[in-house]
Amino acid sequence: MRQAAIVFVHGLFSSPATWTPLRQELSAVPAVADQFDFLFFEYATRPVTWNPLRRMPDLDTVADSLRGFIEDFTTEHERIILVTHSQGGLVAQRFLSRMLQAGRGRDLARIRRLVMFACPNNGSDLFLLARKGFIPMTRNTQERELKPLQTSVLETQRKVLDGIVAAPDVSRDRCPIPIVAYAGESDNVVVPSSAAGFFPETGVLPGDHFSVIRPNGPDSRLVHAVRKELARALSQPFPLESQPGADIPHHRRPAPAAADVLTESEVVGPISIPADGTTRRTTEFFLHGGPVEQLRNIDIVVSSENTYLQLSQFFKPSTSGSLRWAAAEKSASGQILEDVTGEHLSAWLRGHGSYGLPIPEGTVAPTPSGALRKRNIQRIYHAAIATPVSGTNNYRIAHHAIPRAVHNTFELARLEREELGISLSSICFPLFGAGRGRMSAVESFELIWESLMSELADDPTWVIHFTTRRRTIFDLLHGRLRAKKQAYDQTT
Template identity: 80%
Template sequence: MRTLSYRASVSGGDLRQAAVVFVHGLFSSPTTWTPLQREMSEIPAVSDEYDFLFFEYATRPVTWNPLRRMPDLDTIAESLRGFIGDLTAGYGRVALVTHSQGGLVAQRYLSRMLLAGRGRELAKIRRLVMFACPNNGSDLFLLARRGLIPMTRNSQERELKPLQTSVLETQRRVIDGIVRAPELAHDRCPIPIVAYAGESDNVVVPSSAAGFFPETGVLPGDHFSVIKPSGPDSRIVHAVRKELARALAEPFPAEPQPEADIPHRRRPAHPAADVLTEREVAGPIDVPTGGPDGHAIPFYLHGGPVEQLRNVDVVVSSENTYLQMSQFFKPSTSGSLRRAAAEKSGGGQILEDVAGDHLATWLRSHGSYGLPVPGGTVAPTPAGALSKRNVQRIYHAAIAAPVAGTNNYAVDPQSIPRAVHHTFDLARQEREDGLTLSSICFPLFGAGRGGMSVLESFELIWEPLMSELAEDPSWSIHFTTRRKTIFDLLHERLLVKQRAHGRTT
C-alpha cells in the first residue's frame, strides 16, 4: 500500500482498485492520520484493496505574511476537487475519510460539484466517513471567538460558528442531492455518508457531529483522540475497516430509467440465461478463521433453486420483521422454502404448511403474532418435506422492515450481523437439546427486495460469521443463490477471502 500526499504523483506499479482520501481538520496536517494509517496498513483486507492518499491544505491560527491569505472553505473545496480529479483518475472507487473541519471541506466539495452540474463525476465516490465534524458548529469555538481568536481573522474558523449560513446551505444541498438522491444525474449523486462523534468531545459535541445525517455512530475519545487508535483492536480501527469494506461493496449509482408504458414500475426480471435451473455446487473453499488453533472452515456455494439443496443441516431464510413467509407461488427464497417444506399430495396440493404453521405457532408463543419483532430475530421451524434431502431445520431471520403505506422494504444494516450471531446461538442451543447440527446455509440478507447490493450483504455477513467461527470452528458454511452472476461473484469473493485470511494466519 502506497501513501500519497497532495504533491505526490502516481507512478510505477499496479494501482489498487480503490483509494481512500484522508482530509485533516483545522490547524492540523496529514500527520494527524499517521497512527491510524499505521494500523490500517497492517490489515490485508484493507491494504490489498486500497491506496492511501492524504489531502493537505493551509490552515494556521494566524499568518503575518502580507503576501499570503488564509484560504476559505470554498477555495479549499476547489483544491480538493483538483486533488481528487488528478490523483484518483486511475481508481475505480474512492472513499473519503475526514476529521473535524475536513468533513465540512468534503461536504463543500460535494455541494459545489452539484451546483456546477457535475454530479455524474462523483459516481465513483462510494462513501464519506466523517469523524468529529462540526456539522452544527462548535460551541467551544464560539466562546473562543469572543476572546482571542477574533484577532486572527481566520476565515476557516468563522465557519465553525453554530448555525453558520454557508454551512447550512451546503448541508441542505448535500442532504437533498447526495444522501436522499434516488439516482444519478447532473445535479445529484447517491453517496452514503456516515458521521461519527467522540463520546467525550467538548469541541464538537455528539449532537453537532451527527448533524442532519441519518447514519451516525459514537466512538471513544475526545476531539483529537477519537481518530488515534490505541492498538489493532481499537474501535476506530474496526469502524474504518467496516466503512472501507462497505465502500467496496456499495453499488454504483444508476441513471434514471425512462418511464415504461405500464401502470407502475416493476423491478425488471432477471434474464433467463442468468437463472440457474439446476443445482450447481462449488467447494469446499477452506478459509482460515484466524483463531488461536489455526482452524480452516470449509465454505460451499450452491447455485440453483433453493428447494434442490441437500445435506445441509440448517437453511436460513430471510423474512420480514413480522416473520411472515412469502406465499407459496413467490420465487423468493422464503416462498421457495415454504413450498419445499410443505407436505403435499401426489397432485401437488398443500396438505400441511409445515414451515408457515410452525412459524405462526412460534410467534404466538412469544406474544408477537401480528406484531413486528426486532431486526435480527431468528426463529426455528422443522424442515418438513426437506428432511428427505437431509435438511433438518429452517431458521427464519427478521431482516426487512415493511415501509408503511408502500410495498417497499427497508433494511437496517445492523440487523444482518445480529441475525448471524443469533443463528449460531440458536444452532448451539439446539445442539445441546440433542440435534446433530454441523452445517448452516445463509442467503444474502437484504439483497432481494431490501435493495442491498450483493457485496454489501456479503460483507455484513462475513465479519460476524468469522467472529463466530473463530470461537467455534465446528461448522461448515454454505451460501445459496439462483443467479449465475451472483454465484460467480461470491465464488471470487470467497477465493479473495481465502487468500487474505491465509496471509494472516
C-alpha cells in the same frame, strides 16, 4: 491495488498525521487491510501566514483540490469511502455540493459512504468566542466558515441533504450517498448537536474533539464503529440510474429496490481454489443468483433460521419461506398437501425437547427436500442463526453462530452419509445474517469463508455453492471469489 479506498481528510490547523493512530489499528485488521487502500488528503491550513506571496485557500479551493486528489489516486478503485475529522467534514460536503452544481452527480457513484467525526455542521461556539479574542489576526479564511449558521455552510448542507442524502437515484444533479456524523461525547469545540447537524444517521463516541479519532486499542468503540461503516460501504449497492421521466412530478415508475432482485437463475463456476494451501487438491465453488427454488443438482441446501427454528410463511420471499414452499407437496391447483420441511422440523424439535424453546445458536437440523427432490436436491439443513430480540421484531446475530453453523453443517452431512447411506458431496450456503440480521454481506461471507477453509483443509472434495437473490450481492460475491482465487494463485 485493492477494490476499495479510504480517503482520510484532516481538519483545521491539522495534517494527515492526525490519522496515524487509527491507521495503525485498522492496518492490523486483515478484513480491512486486505480490502482497502489508505489514502490521505492534505491541504494548507495554518493559523497564520505572513508570506505576501501565499494565501490560505478557502473551502471552495480545498474542495476542488480534494476532487483532483480523488480523480488522480482512485481511478482503479471500485468503491471510495470518505473519512473526515472536524473541518474535513465541511471540505467533503463542499466537494459533493460543487460536484452536483457542476452536473457531475454520476461521477460520485463510486463514493459509498461519508463518515464524519466532530464536524462543525452547525458551527463552533468555541471558535466564535476565541474569534472575539486572539484569533482575529489569523487571516485564515477557512476558520471564518466555522462561525455558527455561516451562510456558505448552510447552503452546502442544503445541497447535500437534497442532492445526496435524500436522492432517490443518480443523475447529473444528484447521487445517493450514505452520510454518518459522529460526535465526541466530551467535545467542547464541536458539541454533539453541532456534529449531528441535520443528518439522519448520527452517533456519539468517547473522547473530546481530538481524542475522538484516537483509538485506545483494537477493541475501542472507534475502531468498531469504523469497521462497521467500512463493511456497510462494501455491501452498499451502487445507486440506480435515473429513469426517463424521473424528474417529472408524480411520474409512476418501478420501485428502485425491484431492479436489484434477480428473477431468473444465473450461475458462475466452477471456480477452483486450493482449500488446503496447495495446488494439488482444489475445491470447486459455484455462485447462484436468482430464486432459491430454482436451484438444482445440489445435495444439501442450507437455510438460515431463527433460534426457535420457526420457518417463514410460504408467501414470504426469504430463503426460509421460499424453500418451505418449494419443498411442499402440492396439488395441481397449488394447494399445500404436505408441509414437508415445516412438519419434519416440528418433529425434530419435539424429538429434542425444544419445541417452543430457543436452541443454541449455530445448531443445524435436517429435513427431507420434499418436492425439491425432483430438482435433484436431497436434503435441506436449517441453521439457527438469528436470535429474536425480546419485545421487538428485530434479530441479533452472534458472530460465533456462523462458524458454528458451518462446522455443524459438515458434521451433520458426514453423519448422514454414514448412518443413512446418502451420497452427499455438495452444499449450498446463503449469506447467514445478511437479511433481517442486518450483517453486511462482506462480513457474513468472510465468516463463512474462514470456517469453510478449516473444514475443507481436511477434505477438499466437497463442492461448495453460494446463493443470493440480489444482483449487487451476486456481483459482490463474484468479485470476492475471484479475489480469493487470485490470492491463492499469487502464492504458487
